[in-house]
Amino acid sequence: MAITEKTDYSLIGPNAQRAAEQGLVAAEWYHPDVPRKRMKELMRRSDGPALRDTALWLALLVAFGVAGGLFWGTWLAVPCFVVYGVLYGSTTDSRWHESGHGTAFKTSWLNDVLYQVASFMNMKEPTFWRWSHARHHTDTIIVGRDREIAAMRPPDVAKLVINVIGLHDAWHTAVSVGRHAAGRLTPEEKDFIPESERFRVYREARAWVTVYVLVVAAAIALHSFLPLMYVGLPSLYGRWLAALFGLSQHAGLAENVLDHRLNARTIYMNPVFRFLYWNMNYHVEHHMFPMVPYHALPKLHAEVAHDLPTPYPSLLAAYREIVPTLLRQMREPGYYVRRELPPAAQPFRPEMHDAVFET
Amino acid sequence: MSAVDADGWVEACAVDDIEEEDVLEVHCGGRTFAVYRSPQDTFHATDPLCTHERASLADGLVQGDIIECPKHNGRFNYKTGEAKRPPARENLCIYPVKAEGGRVFIRLG
Secondary structure, eight states, X not given: OOOOSOOOOOTTSHHHHHHHHTTOTTOOOOOXXXXXXXXXXXXXXXXHHHHHHHHHHHHHHHHHHHHHHHTTTSTTHHHHHHHHHHXXXXXXXXXXXXXXXXXXXXXXXXXXXXXXXXXXXXXXXXXXXXXXXXXXXHSXXXXXXXXXXXXXXXXXXXXXXXXXXXXXXXXXXXXXXXXXXXXXXXXXXXXXXXXXXXXXXXXXXHHHHHHHHHHHHHHHHHTOSHHHHHTTTHHHHTOHHHHHHHHTTTTTSOSSOSOHHHHOXXXXXXXXXXXXXXXXXXXXXXXXXXXXXXXXXXXXXXXXGGGSOOOBSSHHHHHHHHHHHHHHHHHOTTOOOOOOOOTTSOOOOHHHHHHHHOO | OOOBOTTSEEEEEEGGGSOTTEEEEEEETTEEEEEEEXXXXXXXXXXXXXXXXXXXXXXXXXXXXXXXXXXXXXXXXXXXXXXXXXXXXXXXXXXXXXXXXXXXXXEOO
């Protein structure tokens, strides 16, 4: 059925109630059967891969940061800060994400440290986003329940474009941090952040404000905005790759389905992108089995690929679908991409997903 | 269905039904439990569902004394029931367990 007016995505609006009435809240989602023995192998935690990848990431961050400082005032600083910015403002999104799931490292405190550091660099308040992301996994792309729907219908293209340099998210994060530092939450935030966790939201926001005040003070004292090139600004000028990766996960696909094969994308990417993105290109698999660490996702993909839609061959191929879809949704908000399952794939709740499977 | 004896014990499964450092969903005494075999070869039982959003813990990952929920990675100590990692906040109910003659028994509360 075509949607003719702007959809209300609020978590406290009528669609939240409708989602509950339709059985879409905390519902049973489809996932392929993987033998328990194999699943245990795939879920097994290890510190090794994330220690190696984090050491490499930090080494690159420091190397390009130091080079940028040494070349500051010359054109050679530009490529240094381009790379530093991506490492700071984009790759931290996948580090934030994986450590938030607790799957990056086997050792819990390593996950906790990475989560706090990456959250700050990624401009995602740690406790706030922990609960937001838990909801995203419970009710993925369910209207009125999931606040992490990046491309709503009709899409706000201006917001998506300015978010390539993080401006929309940065502004909202700044407002949100200020509100939380003052000890307040919106009614919508209260919908997904339990009362017992709210003190952490306030405490973290105050710590962030302190850090930013110190960085700005350093810039003023030094009569240079170099300190801001290291902390703060890279969340904007280095954001573009995370924006490209992030939008590709669900944009233009079905809403209000209980099958991640229909509302998420798996995209084949080159090894450099997969290092930067920590394999989140296997996004259908991640949503089906969030216990599987990033380094085991390619193996999980091989295990369940027969039951999944054909993966996109590249990020470019995904955007060849996403861009026209979003443009069409601007004038036809009811339109979405219907993913085709392979002939031998298990259908799930066809009575509910008939419209999605129609071609 | 296994009978409950006078002391409240009910047979849950065979010892060999559960691998070391693993969990199994068991139906006995008209109820459902998650039964764990620890790396120390001791057996433990809890309610079967995560206290956060009711995912089956039998699909989760056992690491040492910890069971991790498959849905949101909340963690519990399955020996004490204590919630150890958000989004799990509410403790799990635990039940007395004994292993005798190659069988695992749970005492119903």
